[in-house]
Amino acid sequence: MAEITRFETVNGFARDAVSLQNWRIRPYNFWAFRHVSEMVRSARIKTGSPRPLPAEAANPDMMQRPAFSGSGETIAGLLTRGQTDSFLMSRDKEILCEWHAPGVNRDDPHLVFSISKSITALIAGILEHKGLLDVETAVGDLVPETRGSAYEDASVRHLLDMRVSLNFDESYLSEDAYARYRRAMAWNPPNGDGSEEAGLLSFLCTLAKADGPHGGDHAYLSPNSDMLGIVVERAGGARFSDLCSHHLWQPLAASADAEITVDHLGAPRTAGGMSLRPHNLLALGEMLLAGGRTNGLQIISPDWLEDMRSNGDPDAWARGSQRNFLKHGRYRSNWYQIGGRSNAFLAAGIHGQFLYCDPDTGTAIVCTSSQHEPQDDALDQDYLAMFAAISATA
Numbered sequence: 338m339a340e341i342t343r344f345e346t347v348n349g350f351a352r353d354a355v356s357l358q359n360w361r362i363r364p365y366n367f368w369a370f371r372h373v374s375e376m377v378r379s380a381r382i383k384t385g386s387p388r389p390l391p392a393e394a395a396n397p398d399m400m401q402r403p404a405f406s407g408s409g410e411t412i413a414g415l416l417t418r419g420q421t422d423s424f425l426m427s428r429d430k431e432i433l434c435e436w437h438a439p440g441v442n443r444d445d446p447h448l449v450f451s452i453s454k455s456i457t458a459l460i461a462g463i464l465e466h467k468g469l470l471d472v473e474t475a476v477g478d479l480v481p482e483t484r485g486s487a488y489e490d491a492s493v494r495h496l497l498d499m500r501v502s503l504n505f506d507e508s509y510l511s512e513d514a515y516a517r518y519r520r521a522m523a524w525n526p527p528n529g530d531g532s533e534e535a536g537l538l539s540f541l542c543t544l545a546k547a548d549g550p551h552g553g554d555h556a557y558l559s560p561n562s563d564m565l566g567i568v569v570e571r572a573g574g575a576r577f578s579d580l581c582s583h584h585l586w587q588p589l590a591a592s593a594d595a596e597i598t599v600d601h602l603g604a605p606r607t608a609g610g611m612s613l614r615p616h617n618l619l620a621l622g623e624m625l626l627a628g629g630r631t632n633g634l635q636i637i638s639p640d641w642l643e644d645m646r647s648n649g650d651p652d653a654w655a656r657g658s659q660r661n662f663l664k665h666g667r668y669r670s671n672w673y674q675i676g677g678r679s680n681a682f683l684a685a686g687i688h689g690q691f692l693y694c695d696p697d698t699g700t701a702i703v704c705t706s707s708q709h710e711p712q713d714d715a716l717d718q719d720y721l722a723m724f725a726a727i728s729a730t731a
Contacts (some may be wrong), residue, residue, distance in 0.1 A: 357526040363709040366688065367422070370707045371445040373612045374596050377523055380578035380605065382595035382613075385587035390444060390616055396434040399426075402730075405722040415723055419689055419716055421706045422447060423615040426727060429699040430623045446596065446612040447705040450686025453597070453611035454562040456581070456621070458497055458671035460569050462641035463584045470572040472497060476564060479571045482538060487546040488564055495551045496565045497670045500653065504547040505558050507658070509687060509711040518560065522610070523600045537563055537604040555650075555657025555668055559608040562671060566607025577605040588634045589624060591617040609686065615703045622694045622701035625682075645670040646682055646696075661714065663721075675721075681728065687711040691720060695728040702727060 350364065360369040360376050369376055400413040408415070413436065416424050422441045426434040437443055464470040470493065477489035491501045506514045519525040520532035521540035527533040532540060541564050566577050573580045578597055586595060595617065598610035624630065629637030649667025654660060654676075659668070665676030675681040681695040689706025702724050708716070 357524070361688070361711070363420070363707070366707040366709075367420075367440070370422070370448045370688070370705075371441070371612075373446075373448045373598060373610075377598040377610070378601070379596040379598050379610075379612070380576065380603070381582075382578050382586050382597060382611075383582045384589075384591040384594055386590055387592045388590045388620075390592050390614075391432055393443060394432040394435045396436075399434045400436060403726075404719065405726040408719070408722070412723060412727070415719055416704070419704075419706060419720065420708045421689060421704050423703070423705045425615050425619045425703040427619055427623060427701045430627070432619070443616075444593070444614060446593070446614055447690075448610075448612045449618065449690045449705065450609045450688060451559070451562075452618070452684040452686045452690050452692055453607055453609050454559075454565075454671040455684035455692070456585070456611060457562060457566050457569060457577070457607040458645075459637055460573075460577070460581055460584055461493070461497065461565060462637060462645070462670065464569065464572050464580075466638040466641060469574075470569070476568060479568050480538075480564070482542050483564070486542045487544050488541065491551045493565070493568055496561045496568065498649070498653075499555055499557050499561060499657075499668060499671075500552050501556070501558065501561050502547045502549050502551045502553060503556065503558050503560065504545045505560055507558050521600065522563070522598065522604075522606045524598070524606070533601065536602040537600045537606070538567060538602070541567075553653070555653045555659060557658050557668075562608035563604075563606060565671075566605045569607070570605070576603070577607060585621075585636065586617075588632065588636050589617070589620055590632055591620065593617065615705050618692055618705075619701055619703045622692050622703065626694050626696055626699055626701060641670070645672050646674060646680070649674050649676075651676065662717065675725075679725070681725070683724075685717075689713075689716070689720070691724070693721075693724040693728075695724075698728050700728040 355365045359365050401411050404410045404412050404415040422438050424436040472493040476491050477484050483489050487503045495501045517532045521537050595613035598606045629642045649669035651667050654666050667674040673683050684692045689708040691704040693702040
């Protein structure tokens, strides 16, 4: 029998070199983003009758196309430069291209960061359709602990559209507010300030209102979506992981369980803590492109889906915190609309996570990545240009 040797990742470092202090930076994140439950306690989002993974659709010819018009890189070159781990593309539910970085298994789950926000909003939409949630309700009426905080008089709709007046700094490398936030969600090691022990909800309830009323310009602030997860649990009367399993993951016939990180009290990190297989993220996009239906089931209400795709406020976006991300963009129910002449919509997360859906061509595209920097604006624009080019020509 062969001797069992000390476990090492493909990058050549020992498992015990990865810690809560470094798991989100290269080279460690290449492994950690596919093994999040080993870093942070996580709840399972169970599938029901899982679909098998489809046959691998390698497409070397497509990978050697220019990434977009005028680009000196191929699609494969851009994905490699962008530290992408997995890339999938389908047209009318047929997978036409599949690519994985060396060392990535096609059945690996991957942390999708803020795509979690978009999935959480879909659960809110399902609960609204079932009469369990009124999105015009004040958060304080659903979560009494928020009274005295910025969230007391914010509506659920304000959470969904990132139009909460909130005094918070969304600076991912901050050693101040965002670091305390990460300690509260158990993503960072404790430092003795009590953030981890108090937990995520307690942290959210300390956040004060900014100048101005709720409902103003678009202000992308992740705590809003963690509060949305708590609202969803209160409205649905169950843990988020169970609600997501029952209302989405099982009807989708996902090929494997998903996971979501939780704090030490069990509060879900719905702003960024979901891990799932890229094929299941693609299946979710295909379901949305099919009008919210799959496997003979209407999972997402057509009314919610139409509102999500059409009713973002372009003026609030144009004055907001992400206006440079999409020139003509809109934001509604935690999903982005490209705007302008495009009907495409997308979910996105830091470190290079994308689900891009183009209803005009029936194209769905998934990228999961382990980029060193949490945010690279120029690289994001290259990816968006690539997605548009692929949708137009594939």
